[in-house]
Amino acid sequence: MRRWFPLLVTTILLTGTPMAARASEVTSVAYWPMNEPAGATVMSDSSGNGLDGQIGDEVGAGVTAQGSTGYRFDRLEPDTPPPHPGHLVVVPDDPALNPGDRDFAVTLRLRTTGHFGNIIQKGQSTTEGGNFKLQIPNGKVQCSFRGDHGVLEADAPYAINDGDWHVVTCVRVSTGVALAIDGQRVAGRQGWTGTIRNNWPLTIGGKLDCDQRTVGCDYYAGDIDYTEINSA
Template sequence: MWIVTLAASIAAAPVGGSPARGDSNLVAYWSMNEPAGSRYMYDSSGNGLHGTIGSEVVTARRLGDGYGYGFGRLEPDTPPARPQHLVAVPDYAALDPGDRDYAVSLRIRTPYQFGNVVQKGQATVAGGSFKIQIPGGKVQCWFRGSAGQVLVTGPRPINDRSWHTIICSRFRAGVALDIDGVRVAAKMGPTGTISNAWPLSIGGKTNCDQVQVGCDYFGGDLDWVRIDAAGHDW
């Protein structure tokens, strides 16, 4: 029962992840359809949570059935840091989970087995943090807040060069992971309130040097990213 409310809202979205009209739980939807050379990522939800695109991110990348962003592979823990590899959305309060049911969903394709895909905050920052990462090619959802932290891991690697839709959901009672419409992992445990002063980052960490702190850069393609939160009120 603890996984029903927000998951049902996301599942009702049209195929491809595009926002449904009147979707009151939708916080942000980045369709990643900007033209080649664009350095501005638009939020199609109507909430105005736009971001900036680093110069190393390939926009208007042909993805077979549409367009998206391409992120080149960077060697782990090899200086220098490459902030131009990232897409960043400023610290809007609406992007913080707070104490709400909260979900990050995305469509991804990669041959690699490493990297942080989406995150807000880092491991020890004040206010908590969350991220989606793919160590060993397996999707992990991690939420850390005032009441604790919960990590769930997918059972099988997804770095098979095929498209996969991922939903990482944080509920009052725990965290769940869905891949391609199937619940593949869930773990009970409260995380409490998550609210930090950091930007939302796509493609790796914003505060790193590849020496003391690895940047965990993602390599692969993203078709879209969306965030939903139950009780979201504009």
Template sequence: MKSRRSVTVAMAAVSVLVGTAPTADAAWNRPVSAWSRPVAVWNMNEWSGSRTMVDSSGNGHTGRIGPEVGTGIQALGATGYRFDRLEPDSPPTHPGHLVTVSDSPSLDPGTRDFTMTVRLRTTHKFGNVVQKGQATVRGGNFKMQIPGGIAECLYRGSSGSLLVRSPTRLNDGRWHTVRCDRNGSGLIMAVDGRVVARKPGWTGAISNGWPVTIGGKADCDQIEVGCDYYAGDLDYVQFDAG
């Protein structure tokens, strides 16, 4: 579970780095954290055996924890969830490997500035960490994944898609905080409080009727559509919107 002080420090670091980056677009420089508010805060510090994920934002976005997800896991000073490794693209499916949060319009970015932040720890090299919607669904989708140990953030909307990647692998067994800010000027990724990637552009509106899933895809068969199950630990997941 993260401390509020550490979040403040991380936000301040992102604000400074984004604000001093050389670009002619002032809106691109402006940090989302300066005006965003929590939409959902899943601290993932429930006790062992818990099957309900609490939303600490006060907005009521509780989640259902699958029976294959380990809770109350202690790892390098943090309490979180553990997702065991499953063979990629190998039947059967494992819906119990997921944490699922019911669809809500407030969980969709729409046209707002929108941020997803994840603190993760893994030694593996694949998996969808968190997402809402999938590649072909109407209304767009967004997700964070870690193929080859490289963190990626994707936002796909009515006007196009934006994808950013971390320049280095994060599957070194240490905790890393990955934050992705989508705003009207583009997409920014920060890792451990330092901006590491950015891409200009505008995705347009993102709004779908799908749940948020943590740990893999909701609709998959491991034959034609891989479930992309995440393997590793998670300390928290947070959504913020402008």
């Protein structure tokens, strides 16, 4: 699937007016095609920024489904010890992965029949400096950004756990947060979250700091074809 500029598209959907930044000012923070073969241990960043990740030993790389190759995350029983750190892809902390006070968009292509789990995040709900994440409770995608001015969340009105591929974009701008599915805006909240900046790694597939007892790991179950982050 051809990459596009979700930041510009979704901002227009959110505000109803074109965004001030031009396409040339949109920066590719990271682009992970997730096309590595089975057995790969490194998720390569194709943006040129060197933000490679570590593929956990329980993540299935090189899996082909409906004509696309990506990573598979098997289902794990919620809140059932022990934790499975090998279920995650982990990208080390880098300042570029923090939204800061910038316009910031996270896009991924996924397919799932599950109804639970955190798809991607940087930080957790109590992390100093804020956090952002996409999760999929009851098969409905939620995206949230928490900054020093508060939390904004956009909740999809319908489920996408139908086993087909879907492109999901979560965007934070100065006027609010919006969620788009397959290129169409489905939810948004007006407001300003403030600055988001933490020193945590970015994880794909669930939480990093969890024990499946007092803190659930919220492991995602399904496939991901690619993930990208853009800013402006």
